[in-house]
Amino acid sequence: MASRTVSTQVAPAPADTPAQELTRLTDEDLMALLLIRHFESRLLSLFADGQVNGTTHTCLGQEHIPVALMPLFDPSDFIFSNHRGHGHYLARFRDPAGLLAEIMGRDGAVCRGVGGSQHILRGSYLSTGIQGASLPAAAGVALHFRKNRQQRLAVAFIGDGTWGEGAVYEALNMAQLWSLPLAVIVEHNGIAQSTPTRLHMAGTVADRAAAFGIRHYRTDSTGVNEIRAAVAPLLRAARTVPHPVILEFAAGRLGPHSKGDDTRDPADIARLRERDWYTRYENRFPDQFRTLDAEAARTVDEVVRTVDSSGPSQWTPR
Numbered sequence: 001m002a003s004r005t006v007s008t009q010v011a012p013a014p015a016d017t018p019a020q021e022l023t024r025l026t027d028e029d030l031m032a033l034l035l036i037r038h039f040e041s042r043l044l045s046l047f048a049d050g051q052v053n054g055t056t057h058t059c060l061g062q063e064h065i066p067v068a069l070m071p072l073f074d075p076s077d078f079i080f081s082n083h084r085g086h087g088h089y090l091a092r093f094r095d096p097a098g099l100l101a102e103i104m105g106r107d108g109a110v111c112r113g114v115g116g117s118q119h120i121l122r123g124s125y126l127s128t129g130i131q132g133a134s135l136p137a138a139a140g141v142a143l144h145f146r147k148n149r150q151q152r153l154a155v156a157f158i159g160d161g162t163w164g165e166g167a168v169y170e171a172l173n174m175a176q177l178w179s180l181p182l183a184v185i186v187e188h189n190g191i192a193q194s195t196p197t198r199l200h201m202a203g204t205v206a207d208r209a210a211a212f213g214i215r216h217y218r219t220d221s222t223g224v225n226e227i228r229a230a231v232a233p234l235l236r237a238a239r240t241v242p243h244p245v246i247l248e249f250a251a252g253r254l255g256p257h258s259k260g261d262d263t264r265d266p267a268d269i270a271r272l273r274e275r276d277w278y279t280r281y282e283n284r285f286p287d288q289f290r291t292l293d294a295e296a297a298r299t300v301d302e303v304v305r306t307v308d309s310s311g312p313s314q315w316t317p318r
């Protein structure tokens with residue numbers, strides 16, 4: 001029997017390839033990126049100052065992925081987010097006050113403070129901190145959409161490390177077998193907590209998609225315009241004649257896994273920063289950047305002040 005050669009080369013870390021030149025964004029897209037950046041940075045300082053309890057995982061360095069994708073999803077599409085979900089939530093709802101209140105357990109919290117950073121339900125948006133748990137549920141929702149000919153998508157955001165969960169493969173198998181309109185968004189930041197991808201993944205995401213015959217697309221780009229243009233037809237196709245699709249985005253995790261638990265060499269993080277959209281965009285479009293950056297910082301300051309002066313969220317156990 002002929003043996004198949006499977007690549008053992010994992011997706012290159014973003015630092016391995018030169019960053020693509022960024023193109024000008026609309027003010028709306030740039031504001032979304034900056035709002036997420038300032039929200040996440042501020043959240044880490046709130047934790048460091050002891051003003052927030054529990055844990056949190058920020059998406060610093062990965063903001064361009066949800067900002068590029070969210071406008072391609074219909075409000076009735078079902079989004080399943082994961083433990084690193086603030087950027088997903090903010091790109092979908094632009095509601096920093098509801099999210100911060102949720103994380104701090106204050107009045108105005110989107111889930112009355114019982115979900116916290118990782119477990120948020122709002123309409124057709126649900127996040128979970130359990131790696132891989134969303135995939136079978138997303139496949140079920142996609143099955144419902146297909147059966148009812150609704151032309152809606154179920155979307156699940158997962159990290160590279162989550163490809164170690166068996167439930168992912170059960171869901172992918174059903175999704176391809178039953179032609180489910182399921183978009184799996186892979187935020188491949190080259191690390192799972194403290195384990196680099198090369199130590200936890202044999203082969204590649206592309207190999208795994210190919211094993212199921214699922215359409216796969218991968219990019220290193222941090223350009224919102226470029227990503228959106230490239231994946232729009234793939235998502236449209238998955239919605240129109242239902243089928244699954246796996247979209248993989250290389251990204252650099254600039255922050256710690258959660259709050260202060262970064263075991264990486266600072267030189268590696270510095271290399272990731274060179275590819276970060278934030279400084280590159282500032283250098284390329286300084287006027288637009290500085291105005292909106294200051295506005296985003298002010299918005300987040302205001303949100304922190306308001307939420308911090310609010311009373312506890314009103315949740316009474318039944």
Ligand SMILES: Cc1ncc(C[n+]2csc(CCOP(=O)(O)OP(=O)(O)O)c2C)c(N)n1
Nearest residue numbers: 084129130131159160161162189191192193
């Ligand atoms: C089933 C399960 N096992 C372990 C964990 C603890 N955990 C939380 S995030 C994480 C790493 C996730 O890595 P990846 O999927 O690459 O996402 P990233 O954190 O890089 O965004 C781990 C092990 C968990 N939340 N759920």
Ligand SMILES: [Mg+2]
Nearest residue numbers: 159160191192
């Ligand atoms: Mg990861």
